[in-house]
Every structure is written in structure tokens, then in C-alpha cells.
Amino acid sequence: MTHYRYDQAEIPKLYQAKLMDADQAIRSLAQDVNFVTFGCYAATPVALAKAYAQAAREGYFKQVIDTYLFRCSSQVTEFFNDPEVLESIHLMLPFIGGEIGSLLKTARNHLDKVQYPEYISGHFSHMESGFLTQYGDPDLHMFQVSPMDENGYFSFGLDGSFSIPAARRAKRIVVEVNENMPRTFGDGIIHLSEIDAIVEHNSELLRLPTKAMTDNDHRIADFIIDSIPDGACIQLGIGGVPDAVGKYLLDKNDLGIHTELMCASLIDLVKNGNVTNKYKNIHRHHTVFNVAMLPDSSYYKVMDNNPSMLCYPASYVNDASVIEKIDKMISINSFVEIDLLGQVASESVAWKQITGTGGQVDFVRGASASKGGKSFLAAASTAKNGTISKIVPRLNNIVTTARTDVQHVVTEYGCVNLAGMSNVKRAKALINLAHPDFRPSLTEQAKAMGLIR
Structure with missing residues (x-):
């Protein structure tokens, strides 16, 4: 003992x-x-x-x-x-x-x-x-x-x-x-x-540089931001879209934070006074995270000896049964590819692992079940300078998030809630989120698959 x-x-x-x-x-x-x-x-x-x-x-x-x-x-x-x-x-x-x-x-x-x-x-x-x-x-x-x-x-x-x-x-x-x-x-x-x-041993802490946001990142954030009310609790993933949403949240009040990753956008909200955590159902007045990666030491100093910063294991922070207890829980993450059935790949390209499974599914499930909560999976509609569509007929990739878990999907062409939709409706909705150049071929392939007539 x-x-x-x-x-x-x-x-x-x-x-x-x-x-x-x-x-x-x-x-x-x-x-x-x-x-x-x-x-x-x-x-x-x-x-x-x-x-x-x-x-x-x-x-x-x-x-x-x-x-x-x-x-x-x-x-x-x-x-x-x-x-x-x-x-x-x-x-x-x-x-x-x-x-x-x-x-x-x-x-x-x-x-x-x-x-x-x-x-x-x-x-x-x-x-x-x-x-x-x-x-x-x-x-x-x-x-x-x-x-x-x-x-x-x-x-x-x-x-x-x-x-x-x-x-x-x-x-x-x-x-x-x-x-x-x-x-x-x-x-x-x-x-x-x-x-x-x-x-x-004193060493420099791991840093996560911020990347420049694109016009598409801002367009996507525009579709999301109106769905986030004052008093919401936020989880942001890595990428341009979550960063853009974070900038837009600087106009919101009394936000809470319950997140896997403590990123620069969330620290900016803390520094700006947007975060009070006063309406959280659990850990009221506290920011909860399990990992922090920030761009420089000034961001880390905001966390140092700050009694509002609570670090917990992923087995707790990412537990969907914990997340769903928080009202107005908003989860925003990105994806690599989504097919017309709604299956999402977020960790691989052409079956090649490029990152980790991470906590996307944890927060998708938890936020979707939260009272007043919403889960968003967001990305630009194309890759490789517009030559590849991220919306595909069939997923030729490792599934990260099952079609039955996916709620809101967002590209620069709009936002749609797939929850409860029939296969026909979700295929049509996802085609409308694709780049116009790819919509005709997606429509033909959806017909060949028997998804639409």
C-alpha cells in the first residue's frame, strides 16, 4: 500500500x-x-x-x-x-x-x-x-x-x-x-x-503550429456558427474548419469547454472572456480536457496553475455517456471522405493509415445525444486542388464513423443533418454538398447503386 x-x-x-x-x-x-x-x-x-x-x-x-x-x-x-x-x-x-x-x-x-x-x-x-x-x-x-x-x-x-x-x-x-x-x-x-x-530535464514543449485558414474554411464555418448558441459547450478537433469556427465563436457568450484536445482556438476564447463554463451540467466553472497542443509558450502560460483547467483521462473525457450529460454540447471535427450512405473516413487515405482513430466517434455520439447538442463533421468538398471529390459513391477506405452515428455534415456548399434520413434522402443531400463538377457523376453512380431513381 x-x-x-x-x-x-x-x-x-x-x-x-x-x-x-x-x-x-x-x-x-x-x-x-x-x-x-x-x-x-x-x-x-x-x-x-x-x-x-x-x-x-x-x-x-x-x-x-x-x-x-x-x-x-x-x-x-x-x-x-x-x-x-x-x-x-x-x-x-x-x-x-x-x-x-x-x-x-x-x-x-x-x-x-x-x-x-x-x-x-x-x-x-x-x-x-x-x-x-x-x-x-x-x-x-x-x-x-x-x-x-x-x-x-x-x-x-x-x-x-x-x-x-x-x-x-x-x-x-x-x-x-x-x-x-x-x-x-x-x-x-x-x-x-x-x-x-x-x-x-527542461525541454521545449511540443508545439502544434496553426495553419492559415482557407476561404472554404470560412464558408464552412458560416454554415455552422448560427447553430451554436450562447452557453454552448464546445469541442474542437484539429484543422482549418475547427480553427475558423473558433474565430467566429469570439462573438459568443458564456461558452463551456469539454474537449479531447485543448487547441489554440479554445485558449483564444478563454483569453477573450468568452468561456465561463457557468452553464455546464458537470464540472461547472471548469474547462475539461485530456490533451493540450498549442503553438507557443504564451498559450501554455494561460493553463499554468489555472484552477479552472482540469485534466482527465480520455476514458472519462471522451466517454459518450459523460459527454451527453452536458446540455448544448457542440462537437466539430473534420473528415477525409464520406460516401453516399454516410460512412465517414477520417484517419486514412486509400486504406493507408495517416493518423489515429482518435476521439471523433466518442464526441459524435456524445454531442448528438446531448440535450440541445449537435455533432458536425466538416471538410472542403474536394482535395488535390479540386481534382478529387471527398464525397464518393462507396467508401474505398477505413471507416471511422459509421453512417448510423453521423449527424450534421458540412462542406462549403451547405450543412445537412443526416440523422433519421432514408438512404434516398441522404444520398441526394450529400450529392448537393459535393462540388458541382462532381454532382452529375455522383448522381449517375447513385442511380446505378439503386440509391435514387
Whole structure:
């Protein structure tokens, strides 16, 4: 049983007793492990990741280690981007794309030598109940935290998504204390007594640059914004459309936030005074998130030591039964492709995984079931400079969101609520959301499929 020590005179001594450098931590705690997990996004520990990769390169581990690695900085992925490292560890990846893609390329070029990384699909809300059920409790979990307070508590800061459940279940825990990590609240705290080793290392937090918004992003946002009332609770995904909606929300009042990703648009709303959270049914007066990725340190400072910022695991934040309890819950996410039946692909292109399953379905289901809530899936109608339609007859892709879950679909040509529509009506409605150049061929193919006459 863990005993928390609250004697403030003893806390610094215990801290110093557990303090070591990253190489010491890895070589004292990781040699005989089978399953290692890392914190996600800005919580991936830079010094520990480097030491772990170096130990793998030197053949230090007794066996090949299953290693969970989520999206992280290019600096971290570079440590692993070596066939000698990938020979000693077996990467388990719930996210493909971005910096992670370089690891797959290296693995493909050395198939005779490496442990090829495996992709793990699953809703973000199921990472604990799915992934950890399959692989069991981690032998070692490593993640970044904010500096300890006078009572011996560290904050998980910017990632509770997987770090919280992994830390609660791990047999050993190593934290990397980063002075740049904001201190947030909620479920994302851990006491010194629960930790096996402490490493101190200051590094720049993972940043998510903002992209310039297109004219289509603004047109799509125009179709959405009037459906968002004052007092609504907001979830925004990644992309130009959510960013554009965020800008339009600067005219709204008393908004709430319950979101998977804490992004720049949401912080702008907090800074501008649009967010009060006063009408939320649960966690009133608090912003709830499980991951934060922001463009620069000024955004992270808004979150630091801010008692309104609550960090919880994805198993809670993304739980549709939790989301639906919040009145006027508005969810806005993007898609890659949608077919005339309403099936949505949001994580792949031509069957190739380009990102992760994420929490789209979690929020689609939760917001759609919320009293006064709405779910929007939005994207420009075409790709590749207008040469490819994102609205297709049949989905030739991995399904992310089932047709039975989809509610509002939006392109620059309008917004339609597919919920409750017959196949005939939804096919016609989706054809009208397509670019005019593709509507004749979509109509002919819909006829050939027997969807319309």
C-alpha cells in the first residue's frame, strides 16, 4: 500500500533520494521489463526517451520490449529512428503520421533486422479498456510532469489521455520534471510517494503550429456558427474548419469547454472572456480536457496553475455517456471522405493509415445525444486542388464513423443533418454538398447503386 507523506520537512529528502539522471533511471528500472509505456504528446519525456533508445541501441535489455509510443516531438522520434534501436524494442503505435511516419520508413528499409511497429486502432476513450486489457499493466511508465509542490504532488500538466491510466496501473513509474510543463488540476496529479524515480530535464514543449485558414474554411464555418448558441459547450478537433469556427465563436457568450484536445482556438476564447463554463451540467466553472497542443509558450502560460483547467483521462473525457450529460454540447471535427450512405473516413487515405482513430466517434455520439447538442463533421468538398471529390459513391477506405452515428455534415456548399434520413434522402443531400463538377457523376453512380431513381 502506498503511504503519502505530508510532513513537509521530509518531502525534500524523499525527492532527493529518488532523484537520478535519465541513464540511471533506465538502467536501474528497465532492464528486465517486457512492456513499457510513454506519456503522449507534450508528456513524452525527452531525456528518458533518449536514454531508453540508447540502452536499446547498446543491447542492454534482456528481451525485446513492447513499447507504447504515441504522437510526440520530432526530437523524440529521432531517438528511435535507428534500426539498432528498433531491433531491441517493438513499437506499439496508436497514431500513424507526422513525426511517427519516419519510424515506419526506417523499419520498412530494414525488415530483416527490426521489430516492425504495429498500429493499434481504437476509440480514444477505449485506450485503457482496450489496449491495457490486451497487454496488461505496464512494467514501467515514463512521462513528463510539472515541478512538485510543497505537499509532494506533481501535475500531469498537458496529457491525461493515456498517462493517467497507465500511471495508475504501472508497476514502476519514472517522471521527468520539466519546469516548462504547466500545472493543471483535475485527476492529473500524482504524489511523490507513488514514484520510483525522478529525472530533471527542461525541454521545449511540443508545439502544434496553426495553419492559415482557407476561404472554404470560412464558408464552412458560416454554415455552422448560427447553430451554436450562447452557453454552448464546445469541442474542437484539429484543422482549418475547427480553427475558423473558433474565430467566429469570439462573438459568443458564456461558452463551456469539454474537449479531447485543448487547441489554440479554445485558449483564444478563454483569453477573450468568452468561456465561463457557468452553464455546464458537470464540472461547472471548469474547462475539461485530456490533451493540450498549442503553438507557443504564451498559450501554455494561460493553463499554468489555472484552477479552472482540469485534466482527465480520455476514458472519462471522451466517454459518450459523460459527454451527453452536458446540455448544448457542440462537437466539430473534420473528415477525409464520406460516401453516399454516410460512412465517414477520417484517419486514412486509400486504406493507408495517416493518423489515429482518435476521439471523433466518442464526441459524435456524445454531442448528438446531448440535450440541445449537435455533432458536425466538416471538410472542403474536394482535395488535390479540386481534382478529387471527398464525397464518393462507396467508401474505398477505413471507416471511422459509421453512417448510423453521423449527424450534421458540412462542406462549403451547405450543412445537412443526416440523422433519421432514408438512404434516398441522404444520398441526394450529400450529392448537393459535393462540388458541382462532381454532382452529375455522383448522381449517375447513385442511380446505378439503386440509391435514387
